[in-house]
Each structure stands twice: as C-alpha cells, then as structure tokens.
Amino acid sequence: MKISPFIGEVTLAYARKKAKRSGLLFNEQLKKAIEEEYRAFYFYKYMLKLTDDPYWQSFIKHAMEDEKSHYEMFQQLHYMLTGQFVQNPDKPKPATNLKQAAKDSLVDELEATEFYKEMLLTIPIPEAYNPLFIAMHDEMEHAIRFSTIYNAL
DSSP states (O other): OOHHHHHHHHHHHHHHHHHHHHHHHHHHHHHHHHHHHHHHHHHHHHHHHEEEEEEHHHHHHHHHHHHHHHHHHHHHHHHHHHSSSOOOOOOOOOOOOOOHHHHHHHHHHHHHHHHHHHHHHSSSSGHHHHHHHHHHHHHHHHHHHHHHHHOOO
C-alpha cells in the first residue's frame, strides 16, 4: 500500500506541531518544578530549626541537599532548552510546627513524585531523563522520611 505524499506531509507537520506544543508544556512544567524545588529547600531550612533531634535533623538535611541538587539540575536543563535560567523564585512562609511541617512536606513530596512521573513521559530531549528520574526517586525517599517524622511525633 502506497501512502500519498500529501498524507505524509500532513502527518509530519502535525507531529512537528505536537512536539512543539509538548515542548512548551514541558518547559512550563520544568519552570514550575524549579520554583517548587527552590521553595522546598527553604521550607526544609526553616523546618530544620524546629527540632534539635539529630536523627530528624539528618532526615531534613538529606532532603534539603537533594532539593538543592534537583534545583540545580533542573535549572541546567531549563537553560539547555530555553537559553535562560528561571530567575528569583519566591521563598515559602517559614514552618512553625514540626509535625504540621512534616505532614505538609509528605503531601508535597508525593505530589512532586506524580508530577515528575508525568513529566518523564513527555521529555523533549534525552538529557531530560536522568534529572527527572533522579528527582522522582528522591521525592519518594523524602516522603518516607517525612512520614517517619510525622508518625513519630
């Protein structure tokens, strides 16, 4: 069966248009991820001051370091895709209660895991895979850590 050249051109044009749209969507999602990673880092920095327990502090510091790494990886990826870095994300309000902060963090980490899973399915370039996979995996780990803190308090 022979496909008409016209159908091939229409299909190719549609594929290009769809790829361009998904790339724009991906860039918007990536910008949101950068902003959320930035906010998470500072939220955990505030949260760290709410406990003097070295065990809980180690959990929070671990998540902080990961969030900083995710922020940096995502900024680099954003630059690769757009030629620009995301400027001046907003900081969150400081945490004031450790148990509530652990609960809020648990919810945020689970939502981030789902968000990165969805983004992983629409990556526009192969270089986007590793940062998203690493962040998705780390967010699951953070959820376990914050669940442990929450349930122990």
